[in-house]
Amino acid sequence: MDAHGPLAPRGRQRTIVWIDLLGAVLLGVLATTGIACLVVPTLIVVITSFDTQEFIGFPPRGFSLERYREMFQSSVILRAAQISAVTSAFTVTLGVALGVPAAIALVRREFRGKALVTALLLSPIMLPGIVIGVAMLVFYSALGLRLSLPLLVLSHVVFTMPFIVRLSMARMERIDRQLEDAARNLGAREWQVFRHVVLPQLRPGIAAGAAFAFLVSFDNLSVSLFTAPVRQRPLPIELFYLMRFDLDPVVAAVAALQFLIALCLLLFVARKLGPSGFMPDA
Amino acid sequence: MKRDRLRLMLPLLPASGFLTLFLVVPLLLLFSFGFLQIERGEVTSVVTGATYRDILGDPFYRYLFGRTFLIAVSVTGLCLLFGYPVAYLYVSMRSRWRVLILTSVFAPLLTSALARTFGWMVILGNQGVLNKTLIWLGVLDQPMQFLFTLTGVMIAMTQVLLPFMVVPLITSLQSIPHALTEVAANLGATHCQTFWRVTVPQSVPGIAAGVSLVFVLAFTEFTVSVLMGGGTFAVVSVNMFEAMTTLLDWSRGAAIASLLLMSSATVVTLFNLLVRRLTPWMHTGR
Structure with a gap:
């Protein structure tokens, strides 16, 4: 015009x-x-996080790595970080295994009730974390299960899988369908089409979804508060108690380091995806 | 035919089965849990409306839900007030600036909610950045209490939720055809008129999406409320957490959680119906 x-x-x-x-x-x-x-x-x-003051304050009085040293010497924090990392890694693996096939099917296939299935798979994004947490706790105790790390992983899959589904779907929608049809016409079997045509193109979407899911899971407090085993607390819960009763300066170091790692992870994904892949499609 | 349908649905089965078992069933259980009477870990009575009746009849809970609602509405309003200009700036800038704005929008998402709350505790503390600046400027004589107050909680909550407002707004503003604003300008509209009569009405889907998302998140927000407001800060989520962990009253906790979920869903549904009613131009012809 x-x-x-x-x-x-x-x-x-x-x-x-x-x-x-x-x-x-x-x-x-x-x-x-x-x-x-x-x-x-x-x-x-x-x-x-680089300040030298004994208590939290601003502006800083000097520069030191004391708080980082303290962090790496704290067995409580290291253990919590390890628990969180393991939980998030298993969560993402399970989430990808469940979410990616579903995302492909939702984009490529037409069937009755598609809207309903899509709504179900994406709904946890709109659900408040504490409600999911309480519901899972009630569910586990009704089954007579004691809280454990595998149960924590399952509860994390619930609210992280939608991100994997959504970002994979967004990527899948941009993949040219004719390539798949061409491969089929040339005699490729269904799994060959998936392995050699769909997967290489879909990979950035899966990577973005997995990275996002990892960050969300690693940072989660509201669900873990209810579903984490008492003796194996993930990092956010440990930090929560460190902050709740007195403001321990070591929290600044943990938070700063976590920010740096997350930033690297996201820059890595952005390079794979290109800047346009960043914006979620509404 | 039947086998075809099965093959068609096969990739969807694990994911939807998983969410049915680990989300739908727990939520249904949560609703019904409020109807159980539990004493010392034993279910003593199977169906009782007492817990829900207690909560709904208690003036304290009516106050609590009302207060939480008002906080959520104010935070949503603040997010829209600051978020819309950020999104608008993003869309009207060249790509180099866009990267910068987008990075600053995503920065809070990369910092854990706990860390950001920590940052606000440093800023809003009695010896914090804000108080020192205000005293230096001569606005205040002595430090003002922000931590453990409603103001402090609302400031921090607005920041934590701002990205969730900006992202849908950017998506929506980007999809407005340039031709529309050009036509308005050619017809002699001022920038202001174009903004209010073309840009804002066309971005209604983004506004609705951002407002719904931020409202739900603010209405159920927990981390900021409990850390910045203290353990007794009166909002529904903190109260529910206390019921579950300190009082160990699970049926009460479950009932409050159910009411929290249902009320936020009701508000969002009503809001979206209202938006549809008030903005007929977004739904005609398509």
């Missing part, structure tokens, strides 16, 4: 209308405040 030819007097567009100026200023101020609000707390955490 090309709207040439002035339909309105040109002069009016050239003069700057004061209300536009006011609007632009207001917009700029709100947007800047918003962006500052988004970034500042993270920056503060990173800065305080």
Whole structure:
């Protein structure tokens, strides 16, 4: 569409209308405040993690790696981090195994009740974590099961799998269907089509979904609070108790390191996917 | 034919079976758990409406749900107020700036919610950044209490949830055809008129999606509330956590959780119906 030819007097567009100026200023101020609000707390955490003060405070008084040393010497934190890493790794593996085939089928196939299945598979995104947590706890105890790491993994799969399904679906929708048909016409079997045509193209979507699921699982507090075994606490729960009763400075180091790892993971995915793959399709 | 259908559904079975068993069944169990009477870990009475009746009849719980609702609505409003300009700025910028804005929108998602709350505790503490700045500027004489107050909780919650508002808004703003705003400009509309009469009405789906998501998350938010507001901060989620872990009253906890889920779902459904009603231009012709 090309709207040439002035339909309105040109002069009016050239003069700057004061209300536009006011609007632009207001917009700029709100947007800047918003962006500052988004970034500042993270920056503060990173800065305080290098501070030398004995208590948490700002501005910092000096530079040291003392808090990092303390973190790497704390057996409680290391153990919690290990538990979290193992839990998230198993969660992602199971989530990919369940979610990716479902995502492919949802994009490629037509059947009755498709909307319902899609809604079911994506619904945990909209469900509050604490409700999922309490429901799982009630479910496990009704079955007479004692909380354990495998049960924690299962409860994490519930709320992380939707991310894998969704990002795989978004990628799958962009894959040219004709390539698959061509492979079939050339005599490829169904699993060969999957292995040599679909999978290589789908891989970035799976990687993005898996990375996101890992981050969400590693960082989860609300579900783990109810479903984690008492003697094997994941990292967020350990940090939660460190922060709840007194503000232990070592938390800053853990949080800063976690941020750095997450950033690397996301940059890695972004390079694989390209910047456009970042935005979830609405 | 029947075998074909089975083969068609096969890849979907594990995932939907898993979620049915580990999500649908637990949720149904949760609803019914509120009807059980449990004393010392033993189910003493099978069906009793007493727990739900207790909660619904208790003025404290009515206050609690009302207060949580108002907090969630305010936080959603704040997120829209700051999130829309951020999304608008993103869409109207060149790609180099876009990367910068997108990174700052995603930065909080990379930092764990606990870490961000920690950051806010440093900022909002009595000796924190905000108080020191305000005193230095001469706005305050002595430190103002932000930690363990409603204001502090709402500031931190707005930041934690802001990305969930910005992302759907960006998606929605990007899908508005350029031609529409160009036509408006050619017809002599000021930027302001174009913004309010073209851009905002066209971005309604994004607004609705962002508002629904942020409202649900704010209504059920736990981490920020309990850490920034303290263990007795009066919102539904903290109260439920206390019922489950301190009072060990599971049927009460289950009932509160069910009511929390049902009320947030009701609000979001009503909101989306209202949006549909009020914005007929988004649903005609398609």
